[in-house]
Amino acid sequence: MAKPNxxxxxxxxxxxxxxxxxxxTVAITAYEVVMRYVFNAATIWVTQTAIFLSALGFIFGGAYAMEQGRHIEITSIYDAVTPPVRRVFDLIxxxxxxxxxxxxxxxxVHQAIPALSRMETSGQAWDVPIPAFQKAALALGVAAxxxxxLRQLVGRLAGSPRPSGESS
Structure with missing residues (x-):
């Protein structure tokens, strides 16, 4: 098996x-539930933090899903066609x-730069610059x-097969 690039x-x-x-995210959400319903002491930071962390997971998970060939695909059509047609589908x-x-x-990027330069905040009770960091993370995740x-497109143009994790 070839060494990954x-x-x-x-x-x-x-x-x-x-x-x-x-x-x-699960741990801090459980902490919030205990604090709120057992000790009657709700937090102001858990919800925004949990949303931010979950968003990071989805943002950076996209490149991983693409690399593993686990992104959305209509396999009933893909599997029904010949390998040359599959190659065309891959290129498209x-x-x-x-x-x-x-x-x-x-x-x-055009949203992240101004948000970071002014350290945009949420405007909610726990007014921290999570939106600024989230917009920057989104730009980095999209870049990844x-x-x-691009790596997959170049590979397909060169005739390389789909990664082993991808549907065949």
Missing amino acids: PIDRLSRFLGDQICYVFLI RCGVAVVYLGFLLYAT MLAQA
Whole structure:
């Protein structure tokens, strides 16, 4: 089996590490439930933190899903066609993903820069700059997905097969 390239390694690393934020989210949500219903002492920070951590998981999980070939696909159609048609489908899928993610990256960067420069806050009770960091994380996550999509498009154009985790 060929050694994964740096983009695949980064996507796998992100997926392997970011999964822990969901565990942390469950733990702090359980803490909130205990504080609220056992001690009648609700917190002001858990909800925003849990939403932020969950968003990070989904944002950075996208590149991992793409690398593993676990992104959305209509397999009933894909599996019913010949390998040359599958290759065309792969090229179309990768090309559309690159275009979409390119535009999305442009939009997220243009939202993240001003949010970070003024340290945009939520305006809620726990008025911390989570939105600024979330917008920056979204831009980084989209950049990781775009890099993965470009790597897959170049691979498909070169005739390489789909990764072993992808449907065949």
